[in-house]
Amino acid sequence: MPDMSAPYRSTRYRPRKKDLHVTFEHFYRVxxxxxxxxxxxxxxxxxxxxxxxxxxxxxxxxxxKKINIDHIVLLVEKYYPxxxxxxxxxQLVCQLETFQVERINNAKLSEVATLSDLCQTLVxxxxxxxxxxxERVYRLLLTLPVSTATTERGFSAMKIFKNRLRNKMSDExxxxxxxxxxxxxxxxxxxxxxxxxxxxxxxxxxxxxxIKSCLLLIELT
Numbered sequence: 554m555p556d557m558s559a560p561y562r563s564t565r566y567r568p569r570k571k572d573l574h575v576t577f578e579h580f581y582r583v584x585x586x587x588x589x590x591x592x593x594x595x596x597x598x599x600x601x602x603x604x605x606x607x608x609x610x611x612x613x614x615x616x617x618k619k620i621n622i623d624h625i626v627l628l629v630e631k632y633y634p635x636x637x638x639x640x641x642x643x644q645l646v647c648q649l650e651t652f653q654v655e656r657i658n659n660a661k662l663s664e665v666a667t668l669s670d671l672c673q674t675l676v677x678x679x680x681x682x683x684x685x686x687x688e689r690v691y692r693l694l695l696t697l698p699v700s701t702a703t704t705e706r707g708f709s710a711m712k713i714f715k716n717r718l719r720n721k722m723s724d725e726x727x728x729x730x731x732x733x734x735x736x737x738x739x740x741x742x743x744x745x746x747x748x749x750x751x752x753x754x755x756x757x758x759x760x761x762x763x764i765k766s767c768l769l770l771i772e773l774t
Contacts, residue, residue: 557576557578558577561575561576599725608632615668615694616671629642633690636693645687648686652684655684659678661674661677
């Protein structure tokens with residue numbers, strides 16, 4: 554096993570003075586592991602929106618045996634305001650408190666670890682009538698856009714954008730372009746002239762699509 558406290562010297566370039574005090578442990582921990590970890594976290598932050606992260610955390614919280622009731626109710630109020638009345642949200646708190654104890658004492662509920670299995674077990678054991686609001690939260694999370702026809706439409710549209718132009722587009726630019734193409738009914742209500750004028754007023758940045766590309770998207774819709 555190599556001595557991790559020994560000075561690290563790179564063979565690729567001439568070492569600088571400050572590199573003379575760098576050990577093998579520092580190089581592999583900071584320069585390699587930490588830097589790779591930072592890049593992965595940055596990519597995840599760019600890939601998933603804040604809403605997606607919070608909904609994923611809501612799903613993981615509901616799967617655990619020790620749930621954060623205040624956190625769940627807060628996210629339900631934020632993302633599902635039309636699915637629960639104020640009275641139902643208050644009842645949800647009581648149901649979650651009882652359900653948390655039920656999951657620990659009930660052998661069938663304590664064995665499952667996924668949202669779909671929990672929802673199915675609630676129905677099989679007849680507990681869905683007692684915890685109807687908890688089941689509703691489960692069903693709402695299980696019917697996220699990732700599991701609906703929206704994704705199929707997205708992949709169909711991807712075939713059109715999957716070309717040389719797509720390879721040069723950022724993920725955000727691609728997502729915005731696909732929204733315009735997929736939601737044709739909404740896009741048809743937009744005034745082309747007002748869109749062009751809006752882009753004229755924007756400051757030119759590397760990520761700002763050109764007027765030509767906007768016109769192309771309008772023609773596609």
